[in-house]
Amino acid sequence: xxxxxxxxxxxxxxxxxxxxxxxxxxxxxxxxxxxxxxxxxxxxxxxxxxxxxxxxxxxxxxxxxxxxxxxxxxxxxxxxxxxxxxxxxxxxxxxxxxxxxxxxxxxxxxxxxxxxxxxxx
Amino acid sequence: xxxxxxxxxxxxxxxxxxxxxxxxxxxxxxxxxxxxxxxxxxxxxxxxxxxxxxxxxxxxxxxxxxxxxxxxxxxxxxxxxxxxxxxxxxxxxxxxxxxxxxxxxx
Numbered sequence: 001x002x003x004x005x006x007x008x009x010x011x012x013x014x015x016x017x018x019x020x021x022x023x024x025x026x027x028x029x030x031x032x033x034x035x036x037x038x039x040x041x042x043x044x045x046x047x048x049x050x051x052x053x054x055x056x057x058x059x060x061x062x063x064x065x066x067x068x069x070x071x072x073x074x075x076x077x078x079x080x081x082x083x084x085x086x087x088x089x090x091x092x093x094x095x096x097x098x099x100x101x102x103x104x105x106x107x108x109x110x111x112x113x114x115x116x117x118x119x120x121x
Numbered sequence: 122x123x124x125x126x127x128x129x130x131x132x133x134x135x136x137x138x139x140x141x142x143x144x145x146x147x148x149x150x151x152x153x154x155x156x157x158x159x160x161x162x163x164x165x166x167x168x169x170x171x172x173x174x175x176x177x178x179x180x181x182x183x184x185x186x187x188x189x190x191x192x193x194x195x196x197x198x199x200x201x202x203x204x205x206x207x208x209x210x211x212x213x214x215x216x217x218x219x220x221x222x223x224x225x226x227x
Contacts, residue, residue: 037164045156045164045207045218061215095163106211107154109175111163 002026002110004096009115016086016119022079022096022112029077030054033099035108036070036081038092038117048094049081053102064090086119093117122146122210126219132227139195141222143208148188152212155184155193158221159204167206168193200226 008020022034035050049070050059058070069082079096093116097108123146133139143153155168166175168184171191181196195202203226208219 044221045158045209047216047218050214059214100169104214106152106209106214106216107166107169108156108164109166109169111165113163 004098004110004112006094006096006112006115009094009117011118011120012086013121014086014088014119017082017084018086018117020081020083020094020096020115020117022081024077024079024098027098027110029072030074031102033101033104034072034079035097035099035104036079037095037097037108037111038090039095039114040089040092043092046092050099050104051079052104057104059104083117086117088119091117091119122149122213122217124208124210124217124219126206126208126222128222129220130223130225132225133198134227135198135200137198139198139202139224141193141206141208143186143191143193143219145189145191145210145212149210149212151187152210153184153186153191154209154211155182156207156209156218157202157204158207162204164207195224198224198226 005023036048067085071080093114095114096112098110100107125144151171153171156164158164205221
C-alpha cells in the first residue's frame with residue numbers, strides 16, 4: 001500500500017526539541033522529493049521544509065530556518081524533521097508529503113495522516 | 122508570493138455549481154494546485170498545474186486560470202465534498218497556500 005506514516009509528535013516545553021519521522025511505503029522513496037507541511041490549530045497550511053530525492057538538497061521556510069533540520073534515510077525509506085529551540089507558535093499538526101518529482105517541484109500528491117506537536121510550558 | 126482565496130466560506134445545496142477564486146500576488150503562470158481537506162484528515166491533491174485533474178479524482182472537479190487569477194469549480198456539489206479547499210502556488214519557494222475556503226451543505 002502506498003502510504004506515509006508520521007510519528008514523533010508530542011508535548012514539549014518552549015526551547016525543547018523533537019524529532020519527527022515519516023515512514024514511506026509502496027513507492028520508490030529515492031525517486032521523489034519529500035516535504036513537511038504544518039497546520040496550526042484552526043489555521044491554514046504552512047510549508048515548513050523540503051528535501052530532494054537523490055542529492056538531498058534542503059530547503060526551509062524563514063519561520064524555521066536555523067532551528068529545524070530535514071533529512072532522509074533512503075535505505076530505510078524514512079524522512080525526518082529535527083526541531084530545536086521550539087516555540088509556542090510551532091504548535092501544529094505536522095504532515096509529511098511526497099512530491100511528484102525527484103527535485104522539489106512543489107506538487108504534493110501523497111500525504112501522511114499527520115503528527116501533533118504541542119509546545120507549551 | 123501571497124495567495125488570496127475567496128470566499129472564505131460558502132454554503133450550497135446538493136447539485137449546485139460551486140466556484141472558488143484564488144489570486145496570486147504576482148504572476149505564477151500555471152504553477153497552481155488545489156487541495157481538498159476533509160475535517161480531521163490530511164489534504165488531498167485534486168488539481169495540479171492549474172487545470173489537470175489528479176488521477177482518481179472525480180471529473181466534477183476542475184480548475185482554470187493562469188498568471189494571477191485562478192478558479193476552482195465543483196460542477197455538481199455532492200455530500201462528500203464538504204471540507205476546506207486550498208490553492209497553492211509552487212512558482213517559487215517558499216510554496217504558499219491560500220487561506221482556504223470552507224464548503225458546507227445548505
